[in-house]
Amino acid sequence: MLGASRRCLASFTRKFSTSIPATRTSHPSPALERTRLITNRNAGFTLSSRKLHNGSRSWQNAAVEAEYRDEVNAQRPPSDQSINEANSGGPITRFDELSSRRLVHDNVVRTVTEEMGLKTMTDVQSLTIEEALKGTDIIAQAKTGTGKTLGFLLPILQNIIKVDPELAQRSRYNRSTAADIRAVVISPTRELAEQIAAEARRLTRNTSVIVQAAVGGTQKSQGLRTMQMQGCHLLVGTPGRLNDIFSDRYAGVEAPKLSALVLDEADRLLDAGFWPEINNFQRLLPDPSEQPRQTMMFSATVPREVVDLVQGTLKPGFKYVKTVSEDDVPTVERVVQHSVAARGFENLLPTLLELAERETKTRNETGERPFKAIVYFGSTAEVDLASSILYELGDGRQHPLAPAKFFSIHAKKTQPQRTAAADQFRATRSAILFSSDVTARGMDFPDVTHVIQVGLPRDRDTYIHRIGRTGRAGKEGEGWLIISDIEAGEVRNKLRGLPIRPNDTLETASIDMTRNAKVTPSVGRILSLIGQSAQRVDRGTKSKAYMAMLGNYQWFPKKQHLIDAMNQWTKFGWGWETPPAMSPNLVNRLGLSRIDGINVGHEDRQSSFRSGSGRGGFGSFDAPSPRGGPRSGGGGYGGSYDRASGPRPGPFERRSRGGYDGGFDGGYNRNSGRGFGRDDNGDGYGGGSGRRFGQDNNQDFGRGPFN
DNA sequence: AAAAAAG
Numbered sequence: 001m002l003g004a005s006r007r008c009l010a011s012f013t014r015k016f017s018t019s020i021p022a023t024r025t026s027h028p029s030p031a032l033e034r035t036r037l038i039t040n041r042n043a044g045f046t047l048s049s050r051k052l053h054n055g056s057r058s059w060q061n062a063a064v065e066a067e068y069r070d071e072v073n074a075q076r077p078p079s080d081q082s083i084n085e086a087n088s089g090g091p092i093t094r095f096d097e098l099s100s101r102r103l104v105h106d107n108v109v110r111t112v113t114e115e116m117g118l119k120t121m122t123d124v125q126s127l128t129i130e131e132a133l134k135g136t137d138i139i140a141q142a143k144t145g146t147g148k149t150l151g152f153l154l155p156i157l158q159n160i161i162k163v164d165p166e167l168a169q170r171s172r173y174n175r176s177t178a179a180d181i182r183a184v185v186i187s188p189t190r191e192l193a194e195q196i197a198a199e200a201r202r203l204t205r206n207t208s209v210i211v212q213a214a215v216g217g218t219q220k221s222q223g224l225r226t227m228q229m230q231g232c233h234l235l236v237g238t239p240g241r242l243n244d245i246f247s248d249r250y251a252g253v254e255a256p257k258l259s260a261l262v263l264d265e266a267d268r269l270l271d272a273g274f275w276p277e278i279n280n281f282q283r284l285l286p287d288p289s290e291q292p293r294q295t296m297m298f299s300a301t302v303p304r305e306v307v308d309l310v311q312g313t314l315k316p317g318f319k320y321v322k323t324v325s326e327d328d329v330p331t332v333e334r335v336v337q338h339s340v341a342a343r344g345f346e347n348l349l350p351t352l353l354e355l356a357e358r359e360t361k362t363r364n365e366t367g368e369r370p371f372k373a374i375v376y377f378g379s380t381a382e383v384d385l386a387s388s389i390l391y392e393l394g395d396g397r398q399h400p401l402a403p404a405k406f407f408s409i410h411a412k413k414t415q416p417q418r419t420a421a422a423d424q425f426r427a428t429r430s431a432i433l434f435s436s437d438v439t440a441r442g443m444d445f446p447d448v449t450h451v452i453q454v455g456l457p458r459d460r461d462t463y464i465h466r467i468g469r470t471g472r473a474g475k476e477g478e479g480w481l482i483i484s485d486i487e488a489g490e491v492r493n494k495l496r497g498l499p500i501r502p503n504d505t506l507e508t509a510s511i512d513m514t515r516n517a518k519v520t521p522s523v524g525r526i527l528s529l530i531g532q533s534a535q536r537v538d539r540g541t542k543s544k545a546y547m548a549m550l551g552n553y554q555w556f557p558k559k560q561h562l563i564d565a566m567n568q569w570t571k572f573g574w575g576w577e578t579p580p581a582m583s584p585n586l587v588n589r590l591g592l593s594r595i596d597g598i599n600v601g602h603e604d605r606q607s608s609f610r611s612g613s614g615r616g617g618f619g620s621f622d623a624p625s626p627r628g629g630p631r632s633g634g635g636g637y638g639g640s641y642d643r644a645s646g647p648r649p650g651p652f653e654r655r656s657r658g659g660y661d662g663g664f665d666g667g668y669n670r671n672s673g674r675g676f677g678r679d680d681n682g683d684g685y686g687g688g689s690g691r692r693f694g695q696d697n698n699q700d701f702g703r704g705p706f707n
Numbered sequence: 708a709a710a711a712a713a714g
Binding site: 244378440 | 709
């Protein structure tokens with residue numbers, strides 16, 4: 001027993017080498033490493049509070065630590081924790097075995113094997129289904145994209161049917177009510193909840209089990225009406241709306257016969273922002289001592305906080321289901337991951353365009369699956385800015401990324417917009433989805449070929465979850481991380497140990513826009529396209545992105561360095577004479593009061609720009625000489641923009657039904673009088689620092705503040 | 708000012 005425990009420990013240690021003493025590493029047998037169940041009879045090891053590096057602790061680490069400490073202190077007899085080989089009793093690996101062993105109703109199994117076309121279970125499914133059918137509480141660790149949803153839906157459904165066998169068949173009579181809820185699944189995002197509900201509806205198609213979704217951003221009254229009319233056995237939702245309808249005395253939503261509760265993406269649900277709501281929700285459910293229920297938690301990583309909270313959530317004797325190597329393959333090995341350090345923030349979008357164009361083209365030529373990418377940003381404002389700039393690239397001509405369609409999604413959009421973006425991106429063969437982390441977890445968009453992350457993700461888990469949107473269902477995918485040089489060093493900290501390879505094949509990344517330089521025609525074209533397009537995006541979108549970035553980069557220690565880089569971005573990326581204005585209050589809160597180069601004031605009023613003289617940063621934001629480009633007072637970049645003031649609708653809003661819908665190939669001619677909002681500065685100076693990037697030949701471009 | 712999530 002102790003030997004097994006030690007070997008288990010060794011495999012943990014090998015895989016998640018952190019602060020565990022190296023001497024404890026040995027080579028585990030492959031069979032042992034494959035899958036394992038850990039039964040926790042006494043609900044519990046306690047954990048040392050010793051910090052692991054970077055604050056990113058997974059449960060493996062915590063468990064290893066606890067086990068290590070326990071061994072050292074000899075406080076716990078080894079029998080407290082028994083490790084069973086999953087295959088010791090002949091694991092179920094095919095769905096039809098569920099039928100032949102009389103574990104799951106034939107009708108349901110047939111739906112899985114015939115209608116959903118599934119034969120063999122994934123590791124997660126094999127382990128969770130068998131275990132969950134027994135009704136035990138489970139915490140399962142599994143990467144997304146491995147079918148874990150079915151892993152909990154199937155046993156939930158079977159356990160519902162077990163109690164009410166007539167639900168196993170389709171019936172003409174529906175006796176369900178809104179007070180008939182047997183199982184609740186909680187998800188951290190609305191789209192994921194809808195996705196789970198959709199899968200549950202497929203699974204229950206041939207039964208009388210009713211599935212409903214309850215998420216925010218939708219009409220509560222309408223959702224309730226549906227539930228009251230159709231009834232509900234399995235409810236999938238997000239915390240806020242679930243709390244809302246369960247605490248509404250007049251809604252009639254009750255779960256006196258609740259038999260299962262699932263927390264999907266449990267690490268997210270149990271973190272600081274969500275936990276009070278989850279906790280509150282559990283108090284709205286019947287007392288588990290009177291109405292016994294099974295709780296299941298699914299999580300790709302299991303951080304410290306989760307371990308602590310698990311003990312109050314799961315029953316003693318819960319099972320820890322963990323799949324190790326095979327399920328790691330999608331993210332860690334199947335997805336080739338590249339990183340590109342761009343010279344400054346102003347190089348990020350040009351680099352993104354170069355990458356997207358190159359991949360679109362090569363894929364067209366080689367006949368591979370078409371380019372379908374999710375591009376992640378660290379804030380909603382950056383999603384808006386980047387999607388606007390890249391969308392505007394079309395400008396009445398053929399868009400350089402055609403035939404790809406563009407979509408964007410984040411939580412500050414309306415729910416109908418979000419839903420449409422997710423649905424349309426799912427259904428489109430070649431597309432680019434600009435996204436915040438709403439879609440980072442659990443979302444299943446088929447055939448995503450590229451996950452591109454612009455800017456350093458907030459933490460390691462976020463990086464891994466985003467990467468998990470590609471390389472799904474046995475298909476290939478690649479990850480790209482495009483960051484600015486100032487944060488490049490942090491990759492080694494935040495993303496340590498991940499198989500990310502520096503990539504220097506993107507020419508645009510290393511161009512120095514602050515100085516005159518010769519660039520190749522292809523780079524010149526890209527810079528020109530992005531520069532002009534940025535010019536057409538309204539000022540508010542940009543200044544919001546600037547603020548959002550500052551909020552996001554609070555971890556960055558060298559504030560002056562950061563502001564210099566940010567201001568270089570606004571100057572050379574957008575052609576702004578001065579960076580966006582920030583209120584004194586905000587400047588203080590961000591700890592920037594002693595930093596040069598801050599524009600203190602209000603965007604709409606006169607603001608005083610502190611020039612930062614003597615620091616060698618941005619000594620001045622004088623308008624550059626007109627050597628590179630046309631600077632007519634009213635025109636800007638070689639075109640007469642409609643300068644109607646006031647915000648125009650974002651490019652993603654004026655389409656009625658997604659995609660371009662007449663976008664790229666006709667439509668957005670900038671001279672067509674549609675209105676592009678006002679020029680950035682209102683100074684009539686367009687074209688990003690007055691430079692012009694030629695497409696014909698190598699040309700001078702750019703102009704530094706220093707020469 | 709910084710994902711997400713109720714209105």
